[in-house]
Amino acid sequence: MSLANRSLVSLDDLSNEEIEAVFSLASDMSADITNQRHVCQGMIMASLFFEPSTRTRLSFEAAMHRLGGTVITAMDVGATSLAKGESVADMARVVGSYADIIVIRHPWEGAAKVVAEYAGVPVINAGDGGHEHPTQTLLDLYTIKMERNTIKGLRIALWGDLKYGRTVHSLACALARFGATILFRPAPGLELPDHISRKLSTEYKGQIKKLDITEQSGEERLFAVDAVYAPPSSPHQLAMMPDIGLEVELEGGVDALYVTRAQKERHASGTDRDGGKKKYPVVDRRLLKGKEFKQTLVMHPLPRVDELAREVDADPRSLYFKQAARGVPVRMALMSLLLGTIPEPAAQPSESFSRKVEYPHYSRDIGVRCRNPKCVALNEPGYIGAEFQIINGKPLTLRCVYCEHETFPRYIASTEWHNGTVEAKRYHSADSHMARKIRPENLIAFDSEGEAQSLGFKPSRYNRWSVSE
Ligand code: NCD
Numbered sequence: 001m002s003l004a005n006r007s008l009v010s011l012d013d014l015s016n017e018e019i020e021a022v023f024s025l026a027s028d029m030s031a032d033i034t035n036q037r038h039v040c041q042g043m044i045m046a047s048l049f050f051e052p053s054t055r056t057r058l059s060f061e062a063a064m065h066r067l068g069g070t071v072i073t074a075m076d077v078g079a080t081s082l083a084k085g086e087s088v089a090d091m092a093r094v095v096g097s098y099a100d101i102i103v104i105r106h107p108w109e110g111a112a113k114v115v116a117e118y119a120g121v122p123v124i125n126a127g128d129g130g131h132e133h134p135t136q137t138l139l140d141l142y143t144i145k146m147e148r149n150t151i152k153g154l155r156i157a158l159w160g161d162l163k164y165g166r167t168v169h170s171l172a173c174a175l176a177r178f179g180a181t182i183l184f185r186p187a188p189g190l191e192l193p194d195h196i197s198r199k200l201s202t203e204y205k206g207q208i209k210k211l212d213i214t215e216q217s218g219e220e221r222l223f224a225v226d227a228v229y230a231p232p233s234s235p236h237q238l239a240m241m242p243d244i245g246l247e248v249e250l251e252g253g254v255d256a257l258y259v260t261r262a263q264k265e266r267h268a269s270g271t272d273r274d275g276g277k278k279k280y281p282v283v284d285r286r287l288l289k290g291k292e293f294k295q296t297l298v299m300h301p302l303p304r305v306d307e308l309a310r311e312v313d314a315d316p317r318s319l320y321f322k323q324a325a326r327g328v329p330v331r332m333a334l335m336s337l338l339l340g341t342i343p344e345p346a347a348q349p350s351e352s353f354s355r356k357v358e359y360p361h362y363s364r365d366i367g368v369r370c371r372n373p374k375c376v377a378l379n380e381p382g383y384i385g386a387e388f389q390i391i392n393g394k395p396l397t398l399r400c401v402y403c404e405h406e407t408f409p410r411y412i413a414s415t416e417w418h419n420g421t422v423e424a425k426r427y428h429s430a431d432s433h434m435a436r437k438i439r440p441e442n443l444i445a446f447d448s449e450g451e452a453q454s455l456g457f458k459p460s461r462y463n464r465w466s467v468s469e
Contacts, residue, residue, distance in 0.1 A: 129374045
């Protein structure tokens with residue numbers, strides 16, 4: 001294990017053992033926090049925050065100061081050369097030549113990955129649009145571990161805006177990796193995106209079961225869980241117990257309730273807005289009277305708006321301010337490990353499996369593109385091509401390597417026509433048997449027949465979908 005000179009763009013960049021190593025160092029550092037000024041003496045951290053931030057930016061900056069380093073900052077795109085049309089890649093190259101480590105928050109999903117590819121120094125993603133927020137997840141997991149000693153086997157509820165909340169997206173995957181059971185309690189219309197549910201069930205091998213909220217008892221169900229993720233180690237294997245109800249899941253209580261605000265700045269349409277505003281669920285004293293919340297840690301990445309009543313602040317179960325404070329030692333530990341300025345702690349045994357699934361890579365200048373309007377690949381098309389992981393053959397499913405949104409191309413062809421005649425330049429429907437015949441490295445995918453034809457491909461005998469569109 002060596003974290004030196006690496007970047008943290010997604011929590012997938014760290015194994016469970018490496019995460020445990022960060023925690024072990026964070027705990028040592030927090031015990032003697034004013035005595036760490038030798039660790040990064042002479043180092044410079046560039047703090048690039050192109051979206052609002054209080055905690056994340058200030059805790060990173062405090063962390064670097066506590067480590068004895070210094071900080072340079074840019075906070076407003078309008079005040080940087082990005083506003084003059086400079087690319088994210090060029091900015092990364094330049095800032096990487098000024099600083100030893102870069103911390104970036106950017107509204108485009110995948111922007112931190114681009115910065116990491118070009119900067120030449122370690123880069124930390126401090127939030128890329130609605131995609132990920134891996135250091136928030138580190139301090140969330142650290143808090144749970146400090147309070148409960150373990151994450152495996154715990155039952156953790158994610159509350160609020162599960163659709164646009166990047167903290168939730170990173171945390172859900174991390175909890176699955178550490179073997180927790182997850183209960184999803186979204187605000188109406190703000191459910192967890194499908195691509196993340198699929199990642200939970202395909203990559204972490206647990207099972208997601210959708211629940212029918214209308215069937216749940218009580219005339220007004222405050223804790224309206226719409227889905228449960230059970231890890232492979234769970235005694236309640238959902239597939240084997242298809243009738244398992246929420247009540248059974250809740251018998252042992254909820255170990256942590258992770259509340260999030262409506263991410264209004266990311267709400268795209270009127271539907272998101274209305275759903276988010278009118279029926280946004282509130283955590284208050286009344287909810288916490290429920291027997292399932294007797295021992296619950298109440299957490300929130302903050303800022304809080306109206307979803308977490310102030311009357312709960314004095315409750316001993318409320319942990320959010322302590323959680324925020326822990327951001328400093330966790331970020332101190334992370335930065336000193338990425339900068340290689342401190343010996344790595346001995347390998348920490350991990351509680352649960354962490355297996356990185358390797359998918360075939362898809363990279364082409366022509367054909368299908370990521371369709372997420374917030375993806376960096378769409379916003380900086382001049383030098384970022386289409387890059388996907390091929391995560392499924394039937395239906396053909398490509399996951400953008402930048403923002404992780406999925407796309408389901410409808411037509412396919414093979415590059416092998418280059419070796420044959422131009423007559424062989426044919427396209428097929430993505431659900432035909434040709435999908436199995438074309439090797440991943442030869443695959444070209446198209447969104448439409450028009451796109452394939454404009455690139456000189458002709459329909460093959462297998463260009464019809466078996467099920468009509
Ligand atoms: C979160 C964020 O920026 O995603 N805040 C934070 O970093 N602590 C959560 C939020 O803004 O709701």
